[in-house]
Amino acid sequence: MMKNSKAIYMRAANVLPGGVESSFRHLDPFPFYASRAEGSKIYDVDGNEYTDFLLSQGAILFGHRKREIEEAVVKQLKNGANTAIPTGLCVEVAETISRYVPSVKLLRFANSGTEATMHALRTARGFTGKDKIAKPEGGYHGMHDYVLWSIWAPEMRGSEKRPKTTPFSRGVPKAVAKTVVVFPFNDIEATYDILHKERENLAAVITEPVLANVGCLVPRDNYLRELQKVCNELGILLILDEVITGFRLARGGAQEVFKVKPDLTTFGKALGGGFQMAAFGGRKDVMMELLSSDESWPPKKWPTKTYHAGTYNAHPVSLAASAAVLKLISDDRVYSHLKQISKMFFPGLQQLIDDRHITAQVASFGSMGHIYFGASEVRTARAALSTGWDVLGKWGMECLVRGMLFGHPKGEKMFVSTAHTREDIERALVVADCGFRAVCT
Ligand SMILES: Cc1ncc(COP(=O)(O)O)c(C=O)c1O
Numbered sequence: 025m026m027k028n029s030k031a032i033y034m035r036a037a038n039v040l041p042g043g044v045e046s047s048f049r050h051l052d053p054f055p056f057y058a059s060r061a062e063g064s065k066i067y068d069v070d071g072n073e074y075t076d077f078l079l080s081q082g083a084i085l086f087g088h089r090k091r092e093i094e095e096a097v098v099k100q101l102k103n104g105a106n107t108a109i110p111t112g113l114c115v116e117v118a119e120t121i122s123r124y125v126p127s128v129k130l131l132r133f134a135n136s137g138t139e140a141t142m143h144a145l146r147t148a149r150g151f152t153g154k155d156k157i158a159k160p161e162g163g164y165h166g167m168h169d170y171v172l173w174s175i176w177a178p179e180m181r182g183s184e185k186r187p188k189t190t191p192f193s194r195g196v197p198k199a200v201a202k203t204v205v206v207f208p209f210n211d212i213e214a215t216y217d218i219l220h221k222e223r224e225n226l227a228a229v230i231t232e233p234v235l236a237n238v239g240c241l242v243p244r245d246n247y248l249r250e251l252q253k254v255c256n257e258l259g260i261l262l263i264l265d266e267v268i269t270g271f272r273l274a275r276g277g278a279q280e281v282f283k284v285k286p287d288l289t290t291f292g293k294a295l296g297g298g299f300q301m302a303a304f305g306g307r308k309d310v311m312m313e314l315l316s317s318d319e320s321w322p323p324k325k326w327p328t329k330t331y332h333a334g335t336y337n338a339h340p341v342s343l344a345a346s347a348a349v350l351k352l353i354s355d356d357r358v359y360s361h362l363k364q365i366s367k368m369f370f371p372g373l374q375q376l377i378d379d380r381h382i383t384a385q386v387a388s389f390g391s392m393g394h395i396y397f398g399a400s401e402v403r404t405a406r407a408a409l410s411t412g413w414d415v416l417g418k419w420g421m422e423c424l425v426r427g428m429l430f431g432h433p434k435g436e437k438m439f440v441s442t443a444h445t446r447e448d449i450e451r452a453l454v455v456a457d458c459g460f461r462a463v464c465t
Contacts, residue, residue: 025070074427076429084439093348097341125270135337135339156205158228161405163265172191180409189205205222228288231263232268236394239411269390271350315329362441368449392437417434417435418463419459
């Protein structure tokens with residue numbers, strides 16, 4: 025069943041730590057290796073088929089090999105891959121993003137969500153002249169040193185109301201901890217107190233609208249709008265990290281859904297339609313921070329304004345994919361399909377759980393969701409992190425061997441795409457139930 029994957033793994037382990045190219049992708053005893061993907065399905069090197077609810081960690085909105093995206097990419101490839109010279113396509117994509125997400129007046133492109141949050145934070149620091157940033161406990165914003173804190177440690181430090189900045193990775197300089205303030209998502213009073221105390225030093229607050237690293241933690245009691253008010257009152261920039269939610273939850277992202285107006289926004293994943301593309305942008309005065317008044321080279325005065333560059337920024341091939349994605353989502357039927365399929369899938373999972381009298385919550389928002397085993401209502405990141413992730417992993421593996429990739433079996437949340445059909449969901453629910461029976465009863 026997994027002969028070829030095992031053979032590749034034996035070689036892979038000699039050249040790649042753990043035989044994989046991202047620490048998260050390893051599976052015990054060995055990962056399966058993909059050979060191709062089409063629509064809602066992935067096929068591995070042994071010919072096994074999986075219905076895909078991982079969807080490139082949320083990057084795929086239309087299923088794999090969406091014709092319009094593929095054609096746009098192939099057409100662009102024939103005009104050359106990358107020149108590192110501006111293109112008209114870049115302007116077209118920027119204009120469309122700004123039209124769909126009105127808080128984004130000016131933007132710049134990057135190649136990954138990590139880069140987008142790194143640049144957004146640096147821009148905020150440059151604009152305000154302050155060094156610290158604040159992030160929620162449990163929030164994930166990519167891999168750079170300024171955000172790899174208080175994500176998921178065996179134990180979070182400090183009290184839930186006064187979390188301490190906790191390292192998530194070795195190799196991140198300890199000195200950086202002093203520049204990172206952590207607050208509890210969904211607790212506006214505690215958030216206010218923490219931000220108020222640090223207000224003189226804080227350049228920006230960065231948060232995901234829905235905390236997706238800890239499953240699917242939805243903001244309660246108008247948390248995001250209250251957070252925006254607090255940031256406005258205290259003179260701190262609000263950066264909404266829409267790397268997952270942008271263009272997925274709505275054409276205008278989560279900010280359209282929750283009616284918040286951040287100062288800056290970051291995008292990635294869905295924007296690239298499976299290709300490496302990301303962007304950050306927002307208020308005109310803040311983004312003008314990137315434009316040096318001295319355009320001579322080398323600049324006469326150092327440092328110039330905040331620096332943003334990159335060989336592959338606004339890569340034409342990825343931009344062609346983005347232009348196709350943005351055109352596709354101009355059709356409302358994209359969001360009605362996602363809604364219909366999501367409504368069948370996530371409540372369907374909860375029904376199976378309830379029928380089996382299992383204690384678990386299917387938390388979902390739009391086309392993304394997660395199962396919190398061992399809990400019936402999760403409201404905070406710490407509560408989310410103390411649910412049954414081990415059970416989730418076992419359930420995921422039971423389902424994987426039955427042909428369902430329900431997120432990453434290690435605990436990555438689930439996504440649906442417009443390529444998922446009613447039949448896919450019916451089959452998925454049958455398999456999910458086999459998994460529940462195997463693991464929970
Ligand atoms: C909210 C959020 N921000 C940033 C990132 C980093 O994006 P990337 O993996 O493209 O660097 C991720 C990745 O999962 C994310 O979920």
